[in-house]
Amino acid sequence: MTTESDAQAESQRHASKMAKKKAARDKIMATKEGEKGLIIVHTGPGKGKSSSGFGMILRCIAHGMPCAVVQFIKGAWETGERRLLTENFGDLCQFHAMGEGFTWETQDRARDIAAAKAGWEKAKELIHDPRIRMVLLDEINIALRYDYLELDEVLAFLRAEKPPLTHVVLTGRNAAEGLIEAADLVTEMTLVKHPFRSGIKGQPGVEF
Template sequence: MQTDETWTTTNVSAVEENSSLNSEQYRKKMQRRQEVQEMRIKNASNEKGLIVVHTGNGKGKTTAALGMVLRALGHGYKVAIIQFIKGAWEPAEKRVFSIWQDDLLEFHAMGEGFTWDTQDRDRDIEKAIAAWQKALGYIRNPQFKLVLLDEINIALKLGYLQVDEVLAGLAQKPVNNHVILTGRGAPAALISRADLVTEMTLVKHPFRDQGIKAQPGIEY
């Protein structure tokens, strides 16, 4: 697996190599790269619904998923969002997405907040199971092109839901529909099953490093 250090070294070398080329050499190199990319695109003729996982300790997992939701809505696709943990908040995203509700978007905030706030494991499990049952209805429904299961990975990590049960549910989705699962600590079995996995790496965080509180427009 490529580490951050390897990635940085590789890209620095590429920058140095490109900067040493004259205009004609650079043009020929980019032309070859264009040909390779066009061939890859031509050969990538398969189409299928994806299982997408956003995990890792860094910020941006839900934000990236919501960007994909916007794309789907922009294409006129029906979308469902089920929030497993953050239900105690009324996020700004929910207000923005409300313009699509009752038409293309179903939004269900079914958690009651972070686990350190609820402090009731049995109730957290009950809520997670209810959210999963709600999600299953959308996953199985061919009309919903995209289903976002926000923070479900945390529910899996904490044992509120069973990985095998979730994998069995994902197997029931229509072949061309997509499901996104977000949250840190995604289990290995889910990562193995997914088609696209992105890990957000924490480098710096204003709350941890500077004591800066959550701010509107950034965290919510």
């Protein structure tokens, strides 16, 4: 049975342990003074890449920071994110749905390439705008994977022309190694389990 003195001793040990952790953390944080616009990549076979990107967009909106979204693949879909942002936050977030669906839906490579290039031109325009603090390039990794866009061109633009304090988020599975190397922050979503494999279709609020 735990006595009152045992409980007090445990509480003191915990407080001492947390105090040491805080001191170590404060020391690390004291060295972090830099600020820059980040290149952020969300990739991997698991769900949540676009969702995480839209979460960042909502954070920008909450901070009153102008932002923008360019959708490279899902533009033909009516999604919850699109409806929310266009109907409620159009003053802070531009939304450009440039894609026409996955390549197996359009079955027209030339059309897919044209849509991707139009999306990239819009993305460059938005990234150049000094008022916009974050640009989400949703599913651009898929456009790069299918060679609808030139990876070297995208990387060269991000290196040379992205304003210093503008964040650019690039989502989609199979991110190119060159993009991963150029990025400041990379997260890989790992697939552990998905209802689609059990015959469950995409659910509103979960998938779109």
